Amino acid sequence: MDPLTQLLDGPRARGACTLHTVMSPPWAIDVRDHAALTLVVVISGRARVISPHGEADLGPGDVALMRGPDPYVVSDSAGSSPTITILPGQRCVSAEGEEVHLTMSHGVGTWGNDPDGEDTMIVGAYEDGSAVGRLALAALPPMAVLPSGRVDPALVDLLTREVTSDRVAQASLTDRLLDSLLVMAVRAWLEEDCDRCPSWLRGQSDPVVAHALDLLHERVAEPWTLDTLARACVVSRATLAARFQRAVGTPPMTYLRTWRLTLAADLLTAHPELGLEAVAARVGYGSAFAFSTAFRRHTGVSPSRYRSRSRLEAVPS
Numbered sequence: 001m002d003p004l005t006q007l008l009d010g011p012r013a014r015g016a017c018t019l020h021t022v023m024s025p026p027w028a029i030d031v032r033d034h035a036a037l038t039l040v041v042v043i044s045g046r047a048r049v050i051s052p053h054g055e056a057d058l059g060p061g062d063v064a065l066m067r068g069p070d071p072y073v074v075s076d077s078a079g080s081s082p083t084i085t086i087l088p089g090q091r092c093v094s095a096e097g098e099e100v101h102l103t104m105s106h107g108v109g110t111w112g113n114d115p116d117g118e119d120t121m122i123v124g125a126y127e128d129g130s131a132v133g134r135l136a137l138a139a140l141p142p143m144a145v146l147p148s149g150r151v152d153p154a155l156v157d158l159l160t161r162e163v164t165s166d167r168v169a170q171a172s173l174t175d176r177l178l179d180s181l182l183v184m185a186v187r188a189w190l191e192e193d194c195d196r197c198p199s200w201l202r203g204q205s206d207p208v209v210a211h212a213l214d215l216l217h218e219r220v221a222e223p224w225t226l227d228t229l230a231r232a233c234v235v236s237r238a239t240l241a242a243r244f245q246r247a248v249g250t251p252p253m254t255y256l257r258t259w260r261l262t263l264a265a266d267l268l269t270a271h272p273e274l275g276l277e278a279v280a281a282r283v284g285y286g287s288a289f290a291f292s293t294a295f296r297r298h299t300g301v302s303p304s305r306y307r308s309r310s311r312l313e314a315v316p317s
Contacts, residue, residue: 012270013175017090018124020163022112025119028075030082031066033090035125036137039182040064041156045119046077053142061148061156063185067140076119090125109163109174122160124178140186150188155181203248208233212244216256220263221284224256260284261298264291268307276303 017035023045031038040049040063047058051072058064066072073082083095084104092101092111106115159177162170203209212233216224229252230240244252260283267279274282280291295303 013126013178014128015171016124016126016175016178018109018122018163018174018178020110020160021121021123022106022110022115022117023076023119024114024117025076026078026080027113027119028073028080028082030071030073030085032071033086033125033127034069034088035127036068037126037140038066038068039124039178039185040066040074041122041151041181043120043122043156043160047119047121048075048077048079049073049143050079051143056145058145059148061153063146063151065140065144065185065189067137067142070142107164108166122156122163124181140189144189146185146188146192150192151181151184155184203244206243206247208235208240209244209247212240212252216259220260221282223284226252257294261295264295264303265299265306268303272307279303
């Protein structure tokens with residue numbers, strides 16, 4: 001599986017917090033929920049997003065992707081001071097510390113300071129990083145904004161209707177629609193902002209490097225060396241090394257190691273039934289010991305510790 005397919009196949013929401021938010025100015029929300037990724041789509045009115053990584057004014061149809069865990073503020077276009085804070089576990093508290101989640105609810109899936117508010121949004125939060133996929137989180141910047149038209153408004157309308165319905169299996173369908181909306185947004189961002197795209201996407205501009213990347217991605221478990229990869233690409237070692245470095249920014253074997261360990265991280269969280277030997281074999285390591293050593297060097301923790309920590313993070317507060 002190539003990395004773009006892997007990335008877009010990654011999101012699998014499980015009980016994501018998805019709300020139809022309705023607000024009347026002045027309003028501002030200080031978001032400190034530590035969610036792995038949040039998607040905000042403005043339906044009507046205006047919104048302003050301010051984070052440590054930038055700020056943007058949003059209008060109808062605009063989409064903002066906010067990668068956690070850094071806090072950010074969403075407010076009306078005037079940039080009002082926050083009166084509500086969203087804490088981990090999607091706890092909503094006022095400036096006085098009062099719980100306001102229930103008092104600001106207005107029927108199924110609708111929340112805000114005014115049920116008839118002019119500023120309306122769909123907000124979907126992936127609280128658990130494993131539900132998004134390590135590759136997607138690594139590819140995205142801390143904040144990305146897409147202008148109106150980059151995601152299908154029909155999908156937004158369908159998600160809005162489903163969020164606010166109380167039909168059978170509503171939560172499951174809402175999760176799948178949120179996944180679809182996120183995939184569409186990520187794909188649009190990759191196509192629109194290639195200067196900040198991951199190295200594997202930028203490398204597609206060179207046909208030799210693109211072929212090398214395809215081989216590494218599709219046959220990750222093979223015992224590749226620079227020699228065997230160069231022969232498969234029908235170029236010399238020196239030519240492949242120079243062109244790969246120029247297009248991708250790292251040597252081929254360094255890239256392969258990072259790609260293998262990125263895949264391994266997703267396998268550890270998404271497939272708890274797989275033992276370390278099985279994970280190692282799938283990503284091209286000859287033994288669990290060799291894999292564990294490389295994984296610890298890459299992430300700072302052992303595979304077992306990484307898997308355990310991911311499980312704990314997935315448990316709701």
